[in-house]
Amino acid sequence: MPLFRRIPKRGFSNAPFATHICVVNLASLEKAFESGASVDPAALASKGLIANDNQKVKVLGNGTLSKNLTVSAQAFSKSAAEQIVQAGGQSTVLK
Numbered sequence: 277m278p279l280f281r282r283i284p285k286r287g288f289s290n291a292p293f294a295t296h297i298c299v300v301n302l303a304s305l306e307k308a309f310e311s312g313a314s315v316d317p318a319a320l321a322s323k324g325l326i327a328n329d330n331q332k333v334k335v336l337g338n339g340t341l342s343k344n345l346t347v348s349a350q351a352f353s354k355s356a357a358e359q360i361v362q363a364g365g366q367s368t369v370l371k
Contacts, residue, residue, distance in 0.1 A: 298326040300349075302356055303339025311343040317370075335360075335367070 300320060308323045309315055321329040335347060337355030344364035352360075352367050360367045 297332045297334050299334055299336055300325050301336050301338040302341045302359055305345060306339060306341055309345055314346045316348040
């Protein structure tokens with residue numbers, strides 16, 4: 277057996293440095309929160325929509341939103357931000 281086949285192969289993995297983002301849809305926000313509520317990662321974690329409040333959150337526009345919510349997250353899709361403002365709420369980007 278040649279030497280290069282006997283030596284174990286190790287390489288670089290980007291897994292420890294990858295950014296993990298939790299995804300929340302507008303339909304989930306519609307079910308979980310009342311009108312006029314303030315939605316942030318801590319509130320999402322308390323409702324069980326994300327695992328803990330240290331995770332980054334992105335709000336996606338799947339579903340419809342009819343409640344005026346003040347949503348704070350690290351990222352928003354374009355359709356989600358439009359629907360939140362159209363329903364009378366606010367979308368705030370966190371760092």
